[in-house]
Amino acid sequence: MSKASKAAPLYQLQQLDAEIERVLAEYQAITAALRDDTALRQAIQAFEAAQQTLKQQQHILQAAEQELSSLEGRLKSHSDRLYSGALANPRELGALQQEIGHLRQLRSAQEDRVLEAMSATEAAQLQVTASSRTRERLEEARQQEQGTLRKRQQQAEARLSTLRQQRQQQAESIDSSLVQRYEQIRKLRGSKAVVLAEGGMCQGCRVALTASDAQRLRTGSDVITCGNCGRMLYLP
Numbered sequence: 001m002s003k004a005s006k007a008a009p010l011y012q013l014q015q016l017d018a019e020i021e022r023v024l025a026e027y028q029a030i031t032a033a034l035r036d037d038t039a040l041r042q043a044i045q046a047f048e049a050a051q052q053t054l055k056q057q058q059h060i061l062q063a064a065e066q067e068l069s070s071l072e073g074r075l076k077s078h079s080d081r082l083y084s085g086a087l088a089n090p091r092e093l094g095a096l097q098q099e100i101g102h103l104r105q106l107r108s109a110q111e112d113r114v115l116e117a118m119s120a121t122e123a124a125q126l127q128v129t130a131s132s133r134t135r136e137r138l139e140e141a142r143q144q145e146q147g148t149l150r151k152r153q154q155q156a157e158a159r160l161s162t163l164r165q166q167r168q169q170q171a172e173s174i175d176s177s178l179v180q181r182y183e184q185i186r187k188l189r190g191s192k193a194v195v196l197a198e199g200g201m202c203q204g205c206r207v208a209l210t211a212s213d214a215q216r217l218r219t220g221s222d223v224i225t226c227g228n229c230g231r232m233l234y235l236p
């Protein structure tokens with residue numbers, strides 16, 4: 001290694017660290033996506049709510065039909081009495097006819113209620129069918145997605161393990177005090193501890209190097225840090 005590229009191994013270490021960070025973020029995003037079943041849970045809830053509504057509508061319809069049937073029963077017995085000829089008294093006959101007229105009105109209103117309840121039940125049934133399909137579709141999609149995500153998660157894990165090994169080897173090949181300095185600057189300055197010194201400028205803070213720093217960088221035996229931002233300078 002030439003003296004001018006003393007910071008090169010640190011720069012490579014930093015590239016490995018950046019790649020580790022990138023893959024780690026990807027791994028975490030995959031893990032979060034594997035856990036996130038919000039859409040499916042919502043679809044299951046919607047399906048269960050639709051089933052509940054259908055049940056209620058069916059009860060309402062059943063009750064309305066029972067009431068209609070009871071009205072029809074009463075109408076029939078009144079009509080039977082009317083046409084049996086058993087009643088001869090005109091006042092009683094008149095009262096019976098009036099009662100039959102009243103029951104017919106009630107029956108007509110009840111028929112409307114039954115029709116309404118039937119149509120509401122039908123709508124509820126459609127909702128159950130639709131939400132059941134959505135649920136099935138999401139379940140299928142999630143299964144496929146989980147398969148893909150688990151594969152990607154394994155790949156990311158394998159890549160991370162390789163990168164960490166490479167990183168360890170790289171760090172071990174560098175003077176430990178330099179690695180410590182590198183870590184300290186990373187903590188202070190974020191992910192970039194080693195920056196290029198191109199065009200006589202620190203590319204980390206874009207401040208020009210002093211003439212002596214530039215000279216030391218070209219020929220120097222030590223790792224030079226920027227006088228302004230404190231990052232390590234690398235001249236490729």
Ligand SMILES: [Zn+2]
Nearest residue numbers: 202205226229
């Ligand atoms: Zn700088």
